[in-house]
Amino acid sequence: MMNFKNIIWLLFFGTGVITAGAQNLCPIEWVNQIAQFEDTTPIAFVRTVQPGLPYSTTNPVYFRSQLQTDALANVFRHDPRDPSFVEVVLPGLIGDGTRLEGTYVRAGSERLDGFFEAASSADGADFRFLPDTTVALPCNTVISECSRFDAVNAYYHVDQFARKFWVEQLGVNIDFQVDVKVHVGGDGAFATAPENVLKFRLGDIFMKNAALSDDIIYHEYAHLVAARLGFFPTSIQSDQTRALSEGYADYFTATYTNDPQIGEWVVTCPDRQNCVGPANDKELRSLVLDSDIWNWKFGFPSSDLEYGFCLRYHTGDGKCKASYNNFANRYVWGMIWSAAWWDLRIQLGPQIVDQLALKAVQNHTLETDFTDAVEHILWADQVFFSGQYNAVIRDTFRSRGFVLPLVQALDTPAEIPAFNFSIWPNPTSHTVEVKFDTQTTSTLTIAWYDLLGREIKNQKITPDHIGTQQVTLSTESLPSGVYMLTMEVGNKRESRQLTVIR
Ligand SMILES: [Zn+2]
Structure with a gap:
């Protein structure tokens, strides 16, 4: 019986089709390293987390009442592209500070410390080890090649992220301790819940x-x-x-680092030697993406989405190896989702958008799809920001091709008949006249929905005067059917039903 785990893999490699260019000095072999865990069925690990109940066996109250010691450590501020490592303080190590264990994290090397032990200090409360940024692979076979710096670096970043971002900035109660293991064989990293284990691979x-x-x-x-907040989909959940x-x-x-590029150092491919081909991608993923390409397209995104091209020479068999890091739906669709959030962050700033994201996640379930998720964002805006960002949120997610809910949430106020809005002829076949009153010259949105609540068309109108306006809208592109025309500005909206006959 295999021990199935709920694992979210960060990185997979995919198969692809290659037409080797004539100028290639050696044949390119496409590599498929999709992890075997993908095919497992973690039925035994379906779970629902009850918010408010710690699911760690660690009792944080116990830890916080114990003797704690600050320790010195060497880490990279970001990654080995930094000019050099820096000396930092690891706050609040448990006990005398000679082991890499604190309130939020316990860290060690799977090779040096085993599966369950925290790493030991150099001397007293001192973790100032020197980094080794040469190829880490020998650590797989020769234990003396494993650097003690690595577990300290992982410890520091988990601890700082927990303290500064989740607790201080977002006000989340982090009441679990994560077990971090470094020097795991292979490429990438993964998280396992509810065991709260993070594993970082050597590359x-x-x-x-x-x-x-x-x-x-x-x-x-x-x-x-997110798992602690109740949202940790696994392989039995939908790709969305x-x-x-x-x-x-x-x-x-990205919002914590204030950098929309993810994993630029990790994916810098090894030496190509004589391999010739397209340029390597410079990041694992990015949140700044062309919205025409990286677009959900109302449920029909491009099937060609992929990212992270890498080509390298492999000394083992003398072949050139090529791969995209990924084209799995959950990653490429996830990039569309994170890109929409980044678009929103550019408009509203991180303080508002981080809170919206947190509140939305807290409402998600293992059945939530993109449309539900947009509804949760609008709900969060309504409850925590009085609905003042409704129009911006809708515009942003609509621009990435996400379907907007017609009925936003139970808490949304009823429509306000603010426009004295009339349409004719109705039914119509080619055009419709829209007449309305405005008290401002703010830009209005007229959105068209079908009866499933899918927004299928959207137009902006900026009145040139206050008072009664009339515009003519085309219905040429619409199939026969019944539509809702919704006029909105700010949090005012008013709808009319229109029948189109061909
Ligand atoms: Zn992930």
């Missing part, structure tokens, strides 16, 4: 040591916090629900 054919990359560490930890999970993990990472 293999396409990647570097994930324990040295701050954003990879934050991404994985964000999954565990899993894409939400990946999208949030990237968004929370």
